[in-house]
Amino acid sequence: GRADAEAERTLREAREDADAMLADAKSRADRMVAEATGHADGIVGDARAEAAELLDRARREAESTTTRARAEAERLVEQANLTYDNTITEARQEQQRMLAESEVIRIADEEATRVRDAAHAESERRREECDAYIDDKMGRFEEFLGSTIRTVARGRDELHAGPSLARREAGGRRAVREDDHYGDGYGEY
Incomplete structure (x- = not known):
């Protein structure tokens, strides 16, 4: 009856939501890995080995x-x-048992509605748990990739700034780095 159709629709929507979440998580993960790969291409020597490991x-x-x-x-x-x-x-067993009189049928209809609503609420709760789980894992992955990108950027900075660090200006002061614009707090040495 209606409870069967509604329960089937809820199950179908839960499956569709789960499939969409998996596709979105894979797409995000693939995009993040591709971006990390693009940043690592410019590193040489020891920086290349570190980037490959990361x-x-x-x-x-x-x-x-x-x-x-x-x-x-x-x-x-x-x-x-x-x-x-x-x-x-359970709903079918309850319905068959209660078919004897109209008051019992009314009670069975109310119970079926309650069970359906509870199933909807449980399905929504589980979907939200799944969303939160995936969001947490993707957030951790995003933090890891952010750390990786910062490590790669530091390696590139050190690579680009390497020979100029030893030069000093007149009066014993070290030269200002050419790439201050990275804003890492090391504008003057």
Whole structure:
């Protein structure tokens, strides 16, 4: 009846939401890895080796995050399926038992509505938990990539500033770095 259709629609929407979240998480992770790769291309020598190691860690973290998010989404869908099956079974048993008189039918309709609303609320709660889980993992990944990018930028700064650090101006003062605009607080040495 209506409860079956509504429960099936809720399950379908939960699956679609989980698939969309997985696709979005993978797209974001792929985009972040591509950006980190672009920044690492300019580093040579020791900086290149460090960037390669950091990118490898970033890829592993992205794959791990995506795998965990997919597993969590599948677990949530499986739980939603079990909840759906149990809810439908219980609702049908209750409905058959109560078909004897009209007052009992009215009570059964109210209970079916309550069960459906509870299933909707549970589905929404689980979807929000999944969203929060994915957002937390992607936030941690974003912080890791930010740290990686800052490390790469520092390596490039050191690479570009290397020979000029030893030069001094007249009077014993060290020369001002040419790339002050990075704003790292080391404008004069």
